[in-house]
Amino acid sequence: MLWVTYAAMQFPAGYFADRLGERVLLVAGLLVSAVGLVSYTFTPTFGLFVLATGVFGLGSGLYGPPRGTVISKTYDDNDGAAFGLMLAAGSVGAAALPAAAAVAVTSVGWRTAVGVVAPVFLLSAAAVWWAVPDTRIRADGEGNGADRSMGDAVRAAAAAVRDRRIALAVAGATLMLFAFQAATAFLTTYLTATGRFTQGTAGAVLGVFFLVGAASQFAGGGLADRFGTPRVLVGIGAASVVPLAALPLVEGRLALGAVGALVGVRMAVGPVSNAYIIALLPDDVQGTAWGALRTGFFIVGSFGSTVVGYMADAGLFDLAFYMLAGITAVGASVYVFLPERP
Secondary structure, eight states: OHHHHHHHTHHHHHHHHHHHOHHHHHHHHHHHHHHHHHHHTTOOSHHHHHHHHHHHHHHHHHHHHHHHHHHHHHTTTSHHHHHHHHHHHHHHHHHHHHHHHHHHHHHHOHHHHHHTTHHHHHHHHHHHHHHSOOOOOOOOSSSOGGGOOHHHHHHHHHHHHTSHHHHHHHHHHHHHHHHHHHHHHHHHHHHHHTTSOOHHHHHHHHHHHHHHHHHHHHHHHHHHHHHOHHHHHHHHHHHHHHHHHHTTTOOSHHHHHHHHHHGGGGGGHHHHHHHHHHHHSOGGGHHHHHHHHHHHHHHHHHHHHHHHHHHHHTTOHHHHHHHHHHHHHHHHHHHHTOOOOO
């Protein structure tokens, strides 16, 4: 339910960010998420638990598209570094959250542990309203800007995505995301299937994976600002092939864990490709187009874990990682043809 509602909100959030401005959507996302968190403390039945999860997914979904577009508008000269820092912070959180959650749940119970986070979201909403400027596109009386219909916005966004530079960047990002979603979904399962890792130690490897990803995201964004997006994306893509291809080949617990953690290098694609794509989208439909693209990314990415899950059940786990390495190599090859940003 969380990911269904999250994915469903990507396009509407982008469209309304163009009409109302990113600040309104960011604050709305934080407030709705806070409501979802508080709701968890009053969920005596499973149905209400699912409903609270859906509310939290809606709030999180509202936040995603405008977060990207406001960063692109604010840090247009060094947007790669800005995206890198933002996503790296999230990856550090993903690495630390399981341990922090375990301590909190053990100490006060899961309902209280979730509910006490809600005030942080409320304070963040106030801070965002204060810090983020009003960036909405004003109506011009000719069907553009805030008075553009949804149909016209969709058509304009579709035309923008057909730009060769954006199409190539989206194709490469889609391939990389397909492999990333599959790898993260099944990395711990693969490690435990080898018989050399317990669930706990495999989880620790996943934590290091996200820390490696955070460092890669931070470095990759800055490198793209300095050396150009295409060269950096080709380099990240090529480097990401190696650990996926090596994973079924390495022997020894330490080597296997290290290679598994190095799969996180591929996370550097996110800030670099996001900055590139958003910067090239037309200002008046930037949110609409980015929200639609994010919806497509989530749909395609979900198939990655489905395919690998099917192959794992068929006894083809090693072959699945070789396949992911091959898809990553194709993605890196697509980036070879990517033009520099103007």
